[in-house]
Amino acid sequence: MLNFFRHLEHHKFCILVEYLTSSKTHHVVQNIASFSAFIAIADRLHSDHDMAPLEASQHYPESVDKVLHFAGKGRDIQDFELFLQQAKAANINNLLLLTGDKLKEHCHGQEGPPRTRYLESVNAVMVAKRHGGFHLGVAFNPFKYAEAERDAQYLKLHKKLKAGADFIITQLGYDMDALKQAKAFLKHYHYPQKILACVMPLSLARANFMVKNKVAGIVITPHMLKVLADEKQVGLSDRVYLRCALQILIFKHLGFAGVHLSACHKREEQMLLESYIEQYQHLDLVALEALWNSLWQVKTGKEFVPELPYYSRQPTSSQLIKYQQLHFMHEALFESKIAKGVGHFIFKASFWEHTPAAKALLKTEFISKHGVVGCESCGQCRLGDTLYICPETCPKGLANGPCGGTTLDRCEFGDRECIHSVKARLAKAVGQTDVLKEKLIPTVPIKVRGTSSWKNWYLATET
Template sequence: MSLLKTALHEHAFVCIMEFVPKPSAERFAALEAIMARKQLCGWPLTVSVGDRVGSPLDMSPLDAFNSLATPVPALLHFSGKARERHDLLSQLQHMDAAGLDQLLILTGDRLPGHTPGQQPVRYLESVPALQIARQARPNWLLGAALNPFKYREEEGAAQYLKAEKKLSAGADFLTLQLGYDDQKHQEALQWMARQRTPKPLIACLMALTHGRAQMLEHVAGAVVTPSMRDVLAAELAVSKAYAQARSIQRLALQVIGLKLMGYAGVHLSGVHDLAQLHALEQELEQLQDGAHSLAEWAPAWAASWQMPDLPAVTFTPPGADWRLGQSRVSASPRERVRYRLLSGMHGFLFDHENWASRAFGWAVTRPLWATPGAARLLHGLERGVKRPLVGCDTCGSCRLQDTLYICPESCPKGLANGPCGGTSLNRCEFGDRECVHGVKYRVAKTVGETDVLRERLIPCVEVESRHRSSWPVWFQPAPVVKVEPVAGVAAVRRAAGSESVRRKTEIAEMDN
């Protein structure tokens, strides 16, 4: 059992050191010196290896792992940007060969150079990626991400609904986005405690300086408010050494606070050498004795963000302060009408029951459409009808019924199961639109379909099905599951009974 899996199983607070691989002997030597410690303040210490943090040309996590002189039980990342199913399966195979059995699965932030409207970039979304990995490696430790630092209802509620899908898809733990809002950290814990099978939460942390705050302005989903930047600038004005010392103190305080809250561990970014680790450890040792409860910790955390002549820091962006459970939005009249019209149209043509649906299904499943020329014609017809209505890119596997008739292809990343973590006040990470998943949430909430957003795990679009008509596929008969007559009729009946029980169990779970 890996160090991380053991720590989570035994409820031991764990520290994960994030390593962004670069072709630098000094960086690898520094990491190995850190990992030789094996612990931080008595807590187990392990490492995670980032994937495509900068670009697809970055050193891969596997190459980085293989470059270590002394192998460690690493948590590798898998980023879905510009990836397909076969890329994930290939990484699983190579990890097997390296003796690794734990993976953090992320959709990934915007790929450099990806501009909407130009050549599309496909992202293997975390929910189907979790399903693929869980099916292929049932016993592995799999993690996913959650960003609770959202301050508009659409983006925040949709983020939690998608996180429920990640748990259903097989996530053993969730790692949070980098953040500093202690109330949002507690909100995430409260949300997890209400889940059917709660899983461990690990918080991502980084010592924040004025320079890093400027860098985070360009990191999707990271929140650094104006009042936080004012404090960091005032510290730097005193001296660089003073600002650095304060940042390490705050990091140590945050580690202690999160442990007191009940987090399973912390995912530390920005600790690049042994001297920085020693400085953090010294602060932790000095501060631990002074904070035995959150009531004792909270004043120290607030004081760490105070500077003379500056107002109290707020961790919420100006004009936005949504908290989980607050209800503030609903679909506009236009959004409601659009949903009703498209839902009615879908029912008329695709429900398999009425005369129009049966006639349409008969027409599009004629053998004629299997010929190359006719297939291109049908593809062009579907695209011509649906693109003006919903932004369709003819993925060949239409998911509109599962996405409240808001096409996943209108998301620059093509995400179907919910938003990525990169939104900012419900604006898309790409900055050119409102997040389509925020719109989807408003519609679902208004028409009473939010269960769709938490329960329907939408598979990834296979590369070979793209740019084909989905209509013939929709009307193909459902595959018949055959039971081998190993022990005659009794075996068939037992298998049928087991399937019936399984289906009833799934329905009961969804009802809950």
Template sequence: MSMLRQALQEQRFVCVVEFIPKPSAERFASFERLMQRSQLCGWPMIAAIADRVSSNFDPAPSDAFSQLARPLPTLLHFSGKDRERHDLLAQLERMDALGLDQLLLLSGDRLPGHEPGQKSVRYLESVPALQIVRSARPAWLLGAALNPFKYHEEEGGAQYFKAEKKLAAGADFLTLQLGFDAQKHLEAHQWVQQQASPVPLLACVMQLTLSRAAILEHVPGLVISPLMRDLLAAEEAISSAYARERSLTRLGLQIIGLRLMGYAGIHLSGIHDPEQLHALEQVIEARMADIQTLEQWSVAWEASWQLSGQPVVTFQPPHADWQLGMSHVSATRKEQLRYHVLSGLHSLLFSHTNSLSRGFGWILKRPLWHTPPGRRWLHQLERSLKRPVVGCDTCGNCRLEDTLYICPETCPKGLANGPCGGTRLNRCEFGDRECIHSIKYRTAKAIGQTRVLTDRLIPCVDADSRYQSSWPRWFEPPSEGAQSEKSSSNDAPEEA
């Protein structure tokens, strides 16, 4: 049994140490020296090898593992950016050869150079990736990400809706994206505990300095509030040594707090050598002697973010303070009308229950549409009709019924099951639009169809089905498995 699986099963707090591989022998050697300690405060340490965080040309996680001088307990990452199903299956084969069987599946941040409207970049999102791996390797330990650091209802609610899908798709544990808001850490942990089958929850942590804050402010989905930044600048103005000491103390306190909240462990980033790890361990052990309860910890945590002459630090963006359980938003009349019109048209043409639908199906079953010219003409017709209305990219397997008639292809990453972690106050990571999943959330609430956003696990669109008409598929006899899946996902509308 792997060390991570055993620790999670035994409810032992665990420290997962992130390694971002670079083509540098010294970087690998430094990480191996760090991991020789094997424990932080008695907690087992497991390596986590990230996937193309800095560059698309970073060594692949499996290649990086092969370059280590000795095997380590390791959790590999798989980022879906610029990836298809076959890329994921190829990584599984490489992991088999290396004797690895635990994987963290992420949709991935924006690929450098990916600009909307130019050449499309495919992102294999985490929900179908989980389904693929769970089917291919049923016994593996699989993780996924959750970003609870959201301060508008639509983006926050949609995050939790997608997390439900990740659990249903086979995630054994969830890892939070990096954040510093303790109320959001509590919120996420409480949400997990309320699920029918709670899973272990880890939290990503990092020592936050002023220089790092300047970088992290531009990381999609990561929140550094103006008051946080002002405090870090005030500490740095006193002295660099003082600022480093305070930031290390906050990291140690955050780890203590997460343990007291009931987290299964931490995903530690930004620690690169044994000396840094030793200094962190000293802080944790010193503060743990005085902090035994969450109430004691809250006092210490708040004090660590206070400085004479500085205002009280808050962690949310200005004028945004949504918390899970608050519900105020609703779709506009235009958004609701759009849904009802498109839903009505879909029923008329594809329901199989009226004469127009049956007639349309009869036409599409004609041999003409199985010829190359017929397929091309039908593809062009569907694209010309649907693209101006919904942004259709004729993916060959239309998912509009499962996405409330908001086309996933209008998301720059093509995500169908819910948002990535990169939104900020409902804005897409790419910055040029509102996140389509925020619109879906509002629409689902208004029409009483939120179960569509939690229960329907939408498979990825494979490359060989793209750029052809999806219409004939609606009238093909479904397989037994597809019928079962469809019937289980088509729940009756719930109350808004």
């Protein structure tokens, strides 16, 4: 059996063909043109209740190596631990670990069921690495055009790689300059991890669907829509597959390890793509890029870039003052030797084990912090590692950095600015960027939530 990860290690360009668990098509190809092909099984892309990728993998030939997606949306660390055990038992060791886009049945938690939280890919990588025996992929979205939003993505990529990711798959996108920047980033920081680009034959129908439904993290500009519409009107729809073939060949020349091919699982689609790859694979990079730019009618290089609104790109004075005040309080009350010693002495008393005292302490902590930072009594306060911007104010509860679904600094949920853009902007202003790049913040266990982080902090402190 051809081995996906060995292909990466031996610098053999390959194609991961994505299959949805909701699809009834189980045709599998092992080669597309001269490139080896493998199976990638997506996790809950069609609906929140899709069949699990691990279960779906049983419907595909054992002779083809597979990469299973695992999206952390609506899942906790215990769910992931179980998944790892099951994957190991099924002899599947290639995983793509994602935080995931928002669940369609996401609950905000103000009323009714508890709020939905998401297991971050950083935390999933950390856990899987401890288990051992897995080849771990992570997603990365380079198509970010507001400065803080882009910085936040790259800061989190540092964390994913530090946590132990073995390979990277980018978000779907068509801005070749942004993809080149991602490749240059790995070279600049001497990261050995391999990178694959996500590609899709982009038809007008698919582009309109993504724009209409605001598919998280995907940039489709008005220029792109016009080009596709004009082509369809004059009967040039086959260019959809020509462009995809050109993109694949360009990535090979650029040194990418391969591509993750979406929405192309039918044999007739693959054969059309294959025919274009074979027709143009003799061209060098300059000729391929020239043809790509010609098909997209590129003149300025900005055709794939969304229109940027003008607004201040600096933290406000109130944000800076709040950071300085909270940093001073944190250092004095939680980091100094005296504070640690006194706190440990106070909270080790059995008095705090009694229910009335525990409830009073939790209520006091919540009242003192909720109005200031949005505390939700997580029991494992991470403010010192997040520049005093509470990760609980992220709808997904992400502490290590953003998901890939933001748009020009706006949260995927559309009702706020992404807190991780705020953090990135603030970190640059106060010289704390390394905190957002280096500190791996562990996930909060369910059993800890609803307890006092003050008590937990001091009792965990060595005196």
